[in-house]
Amino acid sequence: MSAEDSPTLVSTPVSEKLTKKALTADHPTWCPGCGDFAVLAAFYKVLERRQLPHENIVTLAGIGCSSRFPYFVNSHGAHFIHGRAVPLASGVSLARPDLHVFLFGGDGDGFSIGGNHLDHGARKNIRMTYVIMDNFVYGLTKKQTSPTSPVGYKSKTDPTGAIDQPVNPIKKLLAAGATFIARTHATQINHMIQMTERAMDHDGFSVIECLSECVEFYPGAFDPANPRKGGEFKLIDEKKWDGTPEDEVRHDVTDEIAAYRLANVPFPGLFGVFFENDRPTKNAFERKWIETTRARLGSPTDLEILQKTFDRMK
Amino acid sequence: MSAEDSPTLVSTPVSEKLTKKALTADHPTWCPGCGDFAVLAAFYKVLERRQLPHENIVTLAGIGCSSRFPYFVNSHGAHFIHGRAVPLASGVSLARPDLHVFLFGGDGDGFSIGGNHLDHGARKNIRMTYVIMDNFVYGLTKKQTSPTSPVGYKSKTDPTGAIDQPVNPIKKLLAAGATFIARTHATQINHMIQMTERAMDHDGFSVIECLSECVEFYPGAFDPANPRKGGEFKLIDEKKWDGTPEDEVRHDVTDEIAAYRLANVPFPGLFGVFFENDRPTKNAFERKWIETTRARLGSPTDLEILQKTFDRMK
Amino acid sequence: MSTPSALPELASAPTPVGGRADLRPQNINDAVIRLAGNSQDGIQTAGAMLARLAGRSDQEVMTYMTIPSTISGGPSIFQVRIGTGEVLSAGDEADFLVAFYQHSYQDHVGFLKEGGILLYDSDHVQPDLNDRRFVYCGVAITGLTVEALGGTAKDKGKNIFVLGLIAAIFHLDAEKLMGLIRERFGGKNESIVNTALMAFQAGYSYPVGTLLSTRYEFEARPKTGRPGQVTMDGNQALAYGLIAAGVRYGAGYPITPWSTVMEILRSELPKYGGLFVQAEDELAAVSLALGFSYSGYLAVTGSAGPGISLKTEAIGWASMAEIPLLVVNVQRGGPSTGLPTNVEQSDLYQAVFGSHGDSPRVVLAAANVEDCFYVALEAARIARKYSTPVLILSDGSLATRIEAFDEPDLKSIMQDPQPDFTPRPDGYEPYPIGGITKHAPPGTRMMGGKYPVVTGLEHDEMGHPTGRPALHMAMTAKRRRKLKQLAEEIPLPEVYGSPEGEILIVGWGSTFGPIREAVDRAKARGVAVASLHLRHLHPLPNGLDSVFARFNRIIVAEMNDEGLYGFGQLATLLRARFCDAKIRSLTKTDGLTFRVKEILQGVLP
Amino acid sequence: MSTPSALPELASAPTPVGGRADLRPQNINDAVIRLAGNSQDGIQTAGAMLARLAGRSDQEVMTYMTIPSTISGGPSIFQVRIGTGEVLSAGDEADFLVAFYQHSYQDHVGFLKEGGILLYDSDHVQPDLNDRRFVYCGVAITGLTVEALGGTAKDKGKNIFVLGLIAAIFHLDAEKLMGLIRERFGGKNESIVNTALMAFQAGYSYPVGTLLSTRYEFEARPKTGRPGQVTMDGNQALAYGLIAAGVRYGAGYPITPWSTVMEILRSELPKYGGLFVQAEDELAAVSLALGFSYSGYLAVTGSAGPGISLKTEAIGWASMAEIPLLVVNVQRGGPSTGLPTNVEQSDLYQAVFGSHGDSPRVVLAAANVEDCFYVALEAARIARKYSTPVLILSDGSLATRIEAFDEPDLKSIMQDPQPDFTPRPDGYEPYPIGGITKHAPPGTRMMGGKYPVVTGLEHDEMGHPTGRPALHMAMTAKRRRKLKQLAEEIPLPEVYGSPEGEILIVGWGSTFGPIREAVDRAKARGVAVASLHLRHLHPLPNGLDSVFARFNRIIVAEMNDEGLYGFGQLATLLRARFCDAKIRSLTKTDGLTFRVKEILQGVLP
């Protein structure tokens, strides 16, 4: 058997239209006004537009407010343990090329307890789309300093203001080798939709850091970044490769050093695609190995392969 | 009590000279020819030169061939569990400003299972000197692919050659925020000594990636990099700030982007200091908080502080 | 632990008082007041003030609260039980229910005892007045609060208005309460304090006489010769207990219901020259704590079940390297993420057996809020004396429950945090086979010139790794022996109730109160039931078998599952040790604390 | 498991043979050969060929080896026991010792039985010829090898030279051995094969007759009607068992002695269209495996103790979310990093109780190399049927020990790895309270339009998180019930030896062989000792109490510590369940497998 054979059996596109209604599950338990609602709305929109086979959508998450996402999407899904959603999703992705693996989580889940898995998922370039709802705080556990909390932020674990330098998510992802890295904002639903679509079209480990406000424990965290509140939402000006002189100064998303430099722009920073390249995925490498191996063997059954091995052990 | 008061009692410099003999403990269990012997020799040399108070040297490690280091140094030391030596060392460093905290380990210990702790130790800038003996392989467990194994390396877990893109340690450390990052080679004992001395003089989280050959499972890994074997050992040309035109093109170790660029040089890469800056340590921040708090309180005894708290709970 | 002073009459009355509330005696010595609203209504603030007032009035008090499963907002209750006798549990039934909303009324009226008083916000609640079991007392809480505060405060202030109402009904000391309000809101700007006081006054001066024919008054029973009381919740008691025990360093990662311990320590330790680090995860937290302990400062880490699972490898290292360490587990409902905001005692197995290999450790559990304080001291004493990891089990009910207890005599209790840096003589062995390990922290001069390495590999007396068969046997025995030595010094707990008889209820952790109250109630009914509370769970005290021999049935009541073979976790440990088939289980896993009547039903034939 | 065919005479003889070796019968049916040298000498290669030859010759065989604690190099032994009767343990004493160096001689001569033969390299070893207990047979192994190979190969080839010598002394089938040499070195270049064959010939043609007056020959006792044998070590058997069980995906992280399982799976699974991932740590490994299992493909993860400690949180999720998963623990000496290259059975507690909360899981243990294969099948069957995590315990002695066993009938055994993607009907409930959970893997169409979420929070039948008290009770019971149902279908293991009597030795895991051999030897001495082997450790099979009732003493022999109360880990579990005070322990923690005589000494009065 090959992992590829089987799922295709059932993934034949289904004729029923994927409506928002069909995608809606439990009513979110988030606080009224929480930025995560917008992320959910954008995700519904993307799925409606793309009309993937309903049964092939998988929504996975770790633990946190944001990680409750899978309950609110009517798709196959799993709500895992804190910080380990990337390897869970890697298992799903590597075994099942027929599925669209979406992963949602928070800054604590992704950059603190889960930070190592993020890096290794990135360097191995395992195909999945991962949206990190960054609210600069631990929401579910009620206001402790998170790895992205800015210096000075007063939380329950830093009553006089946070002192540790925060993680720079974009730099972290670049250094680790993620092949698609973007940044967006929960108040910018169209931009969010656009980023999500590009991420899911990317064949590799694609991550979107989405600033998403925690109105309960860090209200106004992104005020300056929020155009609705008079802030600025500065987009990355991507190269159009049109040969014009203006294009010279535009950002080449395949340029790692340039992306790293853009990641230094201070808060609220830039939004859009920082980096994208098409390094082969681990999914592809492993599949190739499987195929080469099997081709070399001819087409024996599983029983024949094992029998042969045992014969050598006589 | 303040953590600072006490240790000074006992750390009064000792008159006996710190000789190699006094520093030597068990005979290393490493394979004859293992690169780690040279790292140990360099460390003895550094300690002999610096004449730290013997009792204030602490040698810590996780698990791996390289992590057996503490047994071979006659100093206070601990041989911890796999991958968690950075937080162990952080505890020692934060509680005991009187101690010189040295940490040794392998690429698996540091970049694979311990990768997250490395990043968080770096961003928090916890004072310690960490030497990672990178042999591109899991030595102690006998030849599995390590996070730095190059693509194509044939190990027991990649019989047809490694396929995952390896970690780039320098990029990882830069992105995480380490404040001293250097690279050296076990065959270059003088360079190693020099790097170690600069690292220990750096007030912050200082890391040295030291290429150290595993003669048992990856002999010749660094042949091209080994001048003794006719390879090249290309040093980073650091800025001298002498105003000369030649200095223009030299590397500014405080320039993060430049350092990131240098990290892209393909194997065997460059050697020397990639990055150094003097961001305040977590040790300093926390101590300042302690001092401000205690200054505000006046000089009550521990009993008085707790009694006052209880009085408020009546 | 508090000693019984007087039996709470209302709560121990086996038959409902019945009839009308105004038939109840004016003097009461026990009342259960449940405030039911939404979590943003500040009912916890009001409830906590009642608890603190009781503490200051030398009364016993215990609170109980629920946390909604939504992230913020949602239905929530806060319950206060106040008594002049001993208060052992938060109460099975309420004497007095305050319902802020219709859902509060509907969800909780079943908890009100017959003859109890329903105080409801008539602006929101329409009770079924035909149900003649209760006394109805409707007050336009919302409207009157808005009116009193001038309409600017929206819903804010209702909680304090209700506090005033309760003060009037129970004849509480209004002056003291206003003092508490001033303390509570004092740090903020003046107008907030004034608004709160206005709300209180409005409630206090409400003409309750028009609705109720009786005013209640707590019997004045001053506890002679005892010090004053302090009022706090279990996590506070635990955190301050650690400080009293000389713990100055620690590390943790947030998780409900452990987080507040770490938040307190993070804020408080710098005052003592110490430090608490919020780590990137639980693996780092326990490792940091071990770094602190290795450095000479007995340190603490903690979590709830999921985080403790992540710490088991490092705890095993502490066993092997014989490093003292305190590990707090504020248990919640399990397994996995489970029921984060509910209570359970299902992590005992993990505490005792959770690491690979034979890795002996000490396990203690706190009985009530007061004991959270003292158990921390005992844990630190043991960790230091035996150079061993000690797990302290608390749980989600103790974490948030407020109790008043006799103020500890800090002067005689405070422990010195200072490590021993005196130079060690020549011939020092880090791991003496015959003795108990006492590490020389780094910074200590070794006069023989040989410096120690502590290690998780099996080792000889000097800490050198070794695979020598005889040595592993000897070292395993050494690590076992010290805990056996500890077992010898642990006092055999006293039986509560008749020292022999038909039934002995054995409990551990927060079931302490309900089990005692069950014994009291059974006694009142003339049934001979006794109880035994185990605070040291591993090692167990010696001599339990002789106690068990005096009873015909031993029933271990605990909040965990009966397991595959019908026995809860402590019951299993006891059966394995004593092979006494009389030992049976009374277990439950509904995420709620034991009600006294559940215990009685479970144990009485 | 092999059934006993004939008792090994030499090994079961209670009194030493004594006198001179040439007095021994020409026909033997059991010989213990110990090769002692340094690990780089290739003694494992030579030993493994002897084992394989025995397997091909329908003989029983068992090997035993030590790994030095230095990273490479250092003293090492490889022991082969070959018999035409049943070989149950690697042997308490050697009949034949090959000493490559002086230290090999010194360290191992005590292991040679009286009358045994010492074959030594006279270029390196000077034995004490005055010690008349042994037969001395000095051969200039180094010199002759160098001579035979032309001096270019340094020390390489000594192992094969010795193989030739042994073949001559034991009258082994030289043709078959040369075939094995060709197979072993065949992949590499031709000259290597030729060199090896030259070394073999040199040893085989050495005039042993000048030194020994007797040649030994194994009795020919063809096992009629049985299939051929396969020869492999325990980790190979386990890995291939997993493949036969339809496991196609897995993830792990290296650790001794688990690593070779993962190395085999990493190389083999692609042939079957599957995949094994080397993860960044054990936390990731178990999570990846859960991702595979969640996707529909029953997956495996594994480690030794330290890594299993890291997996306990995720295993708890598998309990709660009811995801099938296989978790292999190849146990080593503990606690902590412990004794990585030694054997111990001290992770049983962790296997059963290692996660927080009440998180039921299944625990099985392999008895011998053959059983490593079959236990994998049983584990996969249970995991699939009950949608549960199953822990498989093996240990460091099984991992590297080579045995020959009857070739499995793969045709009837092979399991289909294919997930069930058939669309689920309307009304599908992921977590039916009444039934056993059978997840619909992603990719499965849900005809009712409602797609399932699997979760580690407590949940209702649909997977919605809930804190409802009654539901947590019901779901906890559901998860417990399925394991009780499993317990009903597990066969009660048969008693080996007399079905009732004085002493019953209970064992689990790799103590199987030595315990059986102890029973045989006791029988030979006329003492009525029986044994019972437990393969299903959690849940335990029902009905053990009725077996225990037939014996006066129940002694649980296991390689772990006696603990605080005097009982090993399985003994503790059995005592807790049955409260039978007859159940006592025979434990040891010297990092070595049980010797038969240790068991006899321990159990006989």
Ligand SMILES: Cc1ncc(C[n+]2csc(CCOP(=O)(O)OP(=O)(O)O)c2C)c(N)n1
């Ligand atoms: C092992 C473990 N540790 C800790 C927790 C407690 N916990 C739950 S969510 C969370 C962090 C939440 O922060 P984030 O990931 O940023 O998500 P948010 O709630 O802000 O969306 C923590 C610490 C847990 N469930 N498991």
Ligand SMILES: Cc1ncc(C[n+]2csc(CCOP(=O)(O)OP(=O)(O)O)c2C)c(N)n1
């Ligand atoms: C939790 C845990 N997992 C795995 C191991 C096994 N292990 C020991 S050392 C090691 C890796 C060694 O590689 P590296 O860190 O590069 O050190 P080296 O031996 O190459 O110097 C591993 C996987 C362990 N001891 N503990």
Ligand code: SF4
């Ligand atoms: S606590 Fe914050 S992050 Fe969580 S649901 Fe509420 S607003 Fe959103």
Ligand code: SF4
């Ligand atoms: S195995 Fe490799 S890394 Fe380990 S001691 Fe030997 S040469 Fe060094």
Ligand SMILES: [Mg+2]
């Ligand atoms: Mg967050």
Ligand SMILES: [Mg+2]
């Ligand atoms: Mg390495």
